[in-house]
Amino acid sequence: MSYIKRNLENVINQVTNEYPVVLVTGSRQVGKTTMLQKLMEGTKRGYVTLDDLNERALAKSDPELFLQLHKPPVLIDEVQYAPELFAYIKMNVDKNHKPGAFWLTGSQIFKLMRGVQESLAGRVAVLSLTSLSQAEIAGAEMEPFTIEMEMLAARKAGRTEMDTRGVFERIYKGSMPAIVSGVNSNSQIFYSSYLSTYIERDVKELSDAIDSLKFLRFITAVAARCGQMVNVAEIARDADINQTQAKDWLGILETLGIIFYLRPYSNNLLKRLVKTPKLYFYDTGLVCYLTKWSSAETLESGAMNGAILENYVVAEIRKTYLNCGKDPYMYYYRDKDAKEIDVVLEHDGILNPIEIKKTSNPGTELTKVFGLLDKASTPRSKGAVVCMKPALGAIDRDNYIVPVWMI
Structure with a gap:
């Protein structure tokens, strides 16, 4: 290897x-x-x-x-x-x-x-340390992901260009080193073993009273809601456990580095914002295994393709910070009128709004929501739509088009 x-x-x-x-x-x-x-x-x-x-x-x-x-x-x-x-x-x-x-x-x-x-x-x-990032798989150097044209143009060097099918192949297989290196060629067998050998053992280290079958139902219910706001009641119902158990078990998944949260962006000038975090997995291969997709092709055309694509992009952006030894200041925006921005990056005194879409032809309608941040005390800067378009581009002077493979 x-x-x-x-x-x-x-x-x-x-x-x-x-x-x-x-x-x-x-x-x-x-x-x-x-x-x-x-x-x-x-x-x-x-x-x-x-x-x-x-x-x-x-x-x-x-x-x-x-x-x-x-x-x-x-x-x-x-x-x-x-x-x-x-x-x-x-x-x-x-x-x-x-x-x-x-x-x-x-x-x-x-x-x-x-x-x-x-x-x-x-x-x-x-x-x-997380599972492998796109840059590491391609053998390229990595910098934290920011919405600056010079930095975005520089990201192309050493990256592997992927079409939509290639992106969903990567999402489906996941980014664990054993899969990427070819040591384990069948991702489904790998994740089955991963669940039973590692997660189950470590879960019992943290709480030996957990029933293995109930925990499998629980983590499957969590995977089915990746990219969504956390709803403990629904997860508990699907897993046939009480809400206190569901909260505790979510804490275990976070403790073991399986999931992470995106907190809602807020400041005192923005009113009527939701306070519930959104939930993501570090590795989409595990999500695909738990939600029982049989291939990258069925995933690409399936009902969860948008949610799992969003999970993949959010996790990849997060990895670019963690792998450089930096904390990612990443949020999402959603108000009580259900207007939402997928990712808000905060750095160097500015906000960068990001939309994630499974489209190869994004238009101006996708960036209208970015104006919701104009009332924030921190100034809004450039925005981006991360999508399936094969090349770096721009919707207008303030909003760029970033291919998924370039993160």
Whole structure:
């Protein structure tokens, strides 16, 4: 299997020289360990995984001895299994003051972050790794996605141009490294195994009272509502659980890095806005498996094609920020009159509105809603329609046409 270079490598190399602890979080199978072991080649850094039950037991029962056996510089994999280590890592760091002493990975983000905040505040660089982005698959360098013509034109370099069918093939197969690299050629078999082997096991780590069949019904109900405002009552009804369970289980999916939320944009000058977040999956291959699409062709012409395309684009934009070690300030706009803007990017004191459509011929009618942001205290700048048109273009001077493959 050929290694696919990750954009986050550049950030890891930078922060390793600045922070004593580097923590890489992300869901299972996105390539955290593979990437860090690649960066370790030719160095004296050791490696230990807490998936090994013997190592985990020692880390929990005698963390001081564990760190004597695994001296820094060291990579500790799946560190969330032994939060007892954090206090001893802190003592080691405070005593020795060596940048890059500890590389940590973890797949349970909230639980992990809580331990880090309590013990390693100011000593740790926290980075997020997602499944592969379009740019990484194409072997291109990545910058955070912004609506500036010079930056958009530069994005074409190294990208792989895709038609509508190619985009839906990518959406259907997903972007997990094992699928993209060809190690697993059948995405449906991969995601079936992924659910039973990883998600189910990690879910039970967080809550051992969860029934596996009910959780499968639950995550399927969530996938059927990707790109929609969260409706806990409907999800609970479909999964045959109560609303408290549904809220708790949504928290678990977010903790495991399976889903994320887009919060509604608001400020005190914009009235009558909704307050409910929209829900997205990091990987659309998992969505397609759970919602039982049999092929990219049936997905492309199916009832969910718009929602899953929107999920894909929102996730790809988010990845361009996370893979550069930056927080994405992404929102959506919706008011009580149901007028909506799919994505609002906020950066450098401006707002960029974005519409996502499965069309190859977008017109001015798609950008009229952008004016809803003119009453906001933050000024509106250029807008864009992300769509299936094959080439970068413009609707007018203020609104660009961006092909999906260029994100």
